[in-house]
Amino acid sequence: MRFRPNLRLRKTMRLFRRNLRSDSAEEVAPLLEQLQLKERQLLEAQRVIQQLQEQLEEQAAEVDALRRIGAAVGSAFEVDETLNALVEVALRLTGTESCHIYLLNENRTELVLRAADEEARPMVGKIRLKVGEGITGWVAREKRYVAVPREAYKDHRFKFFPEMREREYESILAVPLLHDNEVIGVINVRTHRPHEYSRNQVRILSNIAAQVAGVIERSRRLQQLERRAEQVSTLTEITRQIASNLYLEEILQFLVNMTAQAMGYKICTVMLIDEERKHLVLKATSSKSREYISKPNLPLGESIAGRAAQQGRIITVQDVKEHPQYTFADIAAKEGVCSLACIPLRTKGETLGVLNCYTARPHRFTDEEISLLSALATHAAIAIENSQLHIRSAILQEMHHRVKNNLQTVASLLRLQVRYGKQDSAETALLESINRIRSIAVVHDMLSREDLDTVSVRKLADNILSNVAATWLPEGHRVSVGVEGPELLLDSHRATSVALVLNELIQNALEHGVGAAGEGMVRVVISADDERVSICVENTGQPLPEGFDPQKSRNLGLQIVENLTRGELKGSFVLSGGETTRAEVAFALHPEPHP
Structure with a gap:
């Protein structure tokens, strides 16, 4: 409904002005001013009513958008299915022709295309952007939306992907996916023709972005819980195995294999301290590489593992190939390893060695990971100490047996000496x-x-x-x-x-x-x-x-x-x-x- 000016009032005004000649000007002037004031008030009231009506329509559209977003989120069980449903909702509610959802990878260094409209769907998982690269990467870095109404491909921030047919699109609206003010991705929409994005469209896409961020965060928490449950189960199994086994090599080999498998690491190794030579000696590794297994012993205090063992503290490195103190950068490059966590094996205040965990890609070891690895290292150190005690006990028994036999040999030799x-x-x-x-x-x-x-x-x-x-x-x-x-x-x-x-x-x-x-x-x-x-x-x-x-x-x-x-x-x-x-x-x- 649209309000129009009051026609009766306007007609009255025209008749009134026509009769001004016959009436006294002094008597008519105050009435004329009052009529003009009323007209201005009426026009202002009509403008306010028009604004309220537009706001009401926007709010109705927003409510409808939220309803559709909620329906899309509630009807899908898998993350990918939810993202695809939200892509369709975004297209319908914003009236655009293209929609892409990018999520940050685990290391938070790249944006990966995770959902898209039907035309771009074959490129899901294949398109990657560094944070700060392209308009989408800029939005992720700056944590604020960007709207380009025309010739978006000429924008200085634009990154061109030929397979995405991006020159066919004129406009782009990109909004960050934020959770607790931390970026986890970006959603963008596009149109083939130039388009000025309204405040309502920005608000609708922002609401969709908030829903997407919530879905991703819930999914990640669920994955973390599942991974944590699996890791705790692995820790329990490792603890049970090493507690029931007295053979040191078997204990250590089981530890590195299970840790690498459960935590998704590229290589895990255990190095023990040779107290006499003051070296770290490789005792077990999940690597099958002969060159890696043949690495020379590491003096205490040298390289990352040597420092961790000498100082008895946890050390993590983002990329061993670029770290100035890492000794075997050439072998690391050949093995395809990147990040490293060195966990000392300690018991009763004494360091027995280190557990080294390597990843294939740059990785930030979380507090939860470090806590789990520390628990593994403690159990391993106790098992190593028990195994060493068992070996010492066996040595004492064996030496007792040998001493007894050799004393009998000495006695026989002395009898021969007496005889001959x-x-x-x-x-x-x-x-x-x-x-x-x-x-x-x-x-x-x-x-x-x-x-x-x-x-x-x-x-x-x-x-x-x-x-x-x-x-x-x-x-x-x-x-x-x-x-x-x-x-x-x-x-x-x-x-x-x-x-x-x-x-x-x-x-x-x-x-x-x-x-x-x-x-x-x-x-x-x-x-x-x-x-x-x-x-x-x-x-x-x-x-x-x-x-x-x-x-x-x-x-x-x-x-x-x-x-x-x-x-x-x-x-x-x-x-x-x-x-x-x-x-x-x-x-x-x-x-x-x-x-």
């Missing part, structure tokens, strides 16, 4: 017994320093050769000694037998060979193939007596060699003379299984 060494002086007998006990001690020392189960024969020969030479070589003798051969490993039981054999053969070579001549050479040569091991002690100097048979000799050392070689090592012993005396012990590389 009656012609020796007390000093000689004691020195020989001391060297035999020291050779057993060398094996124990190497086991405690390097490995619980295996010993390097070459290192063993080096140690025994040095010890025996220091005992039996008089001052002034010019004798060269050395060990040749590969790094061959033997189990602890056979290593003890080999140590005693080497002690006797080296002592005989030094005492009866080069010792008698005052100069010469003693050399231990180690060789092995796929089946047998050969250990040969060679010496120059005084040769063997003619027709010497070690099996008929009453020499205690040779009796020990014979008994250990044939009894414990299941091998053979050959002693040959000439310019160089050779004492060779050979046995199978792999021991026969016990029946």
Whole structure:
């Protein structure tokens, strides 16, 4: 309904002016002023009524828009379905031809097209804009709407996508999607012809934007709750597994694999501190790359993980490839990793190592993530400590067993000394017994320093050769000694037998060979193939007596060699003379299984 000026009043005014000539001017003038005032008041009242009517129509349209938006939101269950429904509502309510909804990605660096009108729908998920790029990116950065009525493609902020046929559209209205004053995306509408966007259109699109923001926020909260539930379930499973397992390698490998899978990380690793060398050593990783697994140990205090371990605090990095303190940027580039969180493994105030979590893309580790990773790290540290205690307990039991066996061996050697060494002086007998006990001690020392189960024969020969030479070589003798051969490993039981054999053969070579001549050479040569091991002690100097048979000799050392070689090592012993005396012990590389 439109109000028109009062025709009767106007007719009265015309008649009144026509009759002015016949009436007195003084009498008519006040009446004329009153009539003119009434006319102005009437016109103003009509203008106000017109404004109120327009506002009422806008409010009715807005109510209708909200009703339609609510219906669209309420009828859709999936986010994508809701966004597509709101696109259709926006087109109908604003009377435009195109509508696009962009949402920020997880890292809040790019706007991704998530919903569009039917024409642009094939490009959903493919069109990306950096924040600040294009008109849409500018709206996201500035948090305020933009309306361009014509030639929007000539705007200095415009970014052209040929596949979107954007030059066909003249106008654009873009509104930010805000939640708690934080941008989560942008919605825009366009028309083919130039168009001045009314205040009502801006308000309607703003209402749609608010609804879209609410939908997205609710969806994200739901996803966070689902992800949190899954992560808590994973934490529970990891905790249960590591609490029931005493094998350290299995614990750590399970930890990195499950953490990478549950949290969606590219690579997870665990590095433990080597207290003796002050290094971080890689113990488990979810990466399959040989180059990554072969990374050298990391000194404490160096790189990101070294600092986290040394300082006992959590460190996060947005991009390791660009961080000046990250040591392996080249490997990171090849592996395709970007952000890093280093979580110290701590228990009882002591740092045992670090849990490193890498992502494939730039990522901001949330407080919730850090809290979860810290809980995992604490459980892992407790499991590592329990495993180490279990290992120490096993070591003590094993060492007790070995000490008992070796004491029995020492007792047997002393009985042999009493039986065969009656012609020796007390000093000689004691020195020989001391060297035999020291050779057993060398094996124990190497086991405690390097490995619980295996010993390097070459290192063993080096140690025994040095010890025996220091005992039996008089001052002034010019004798060269050395060990040749590969790094061959033997189990602890056979290593003890080999140590005693080497002690006797080296002592005989030094005492009866080069010792008698005052100069010469003693050399231990180690060789092995796929089946047998050969250990040969060679010496120059005084040769063997003619027709010497070690099996008929009453020499205690040779009796020990014979008994250990044939009894414990299941091998053979050959002693040959000439310019160089050779004492060779050979046995199978792999021991026969016990029946």
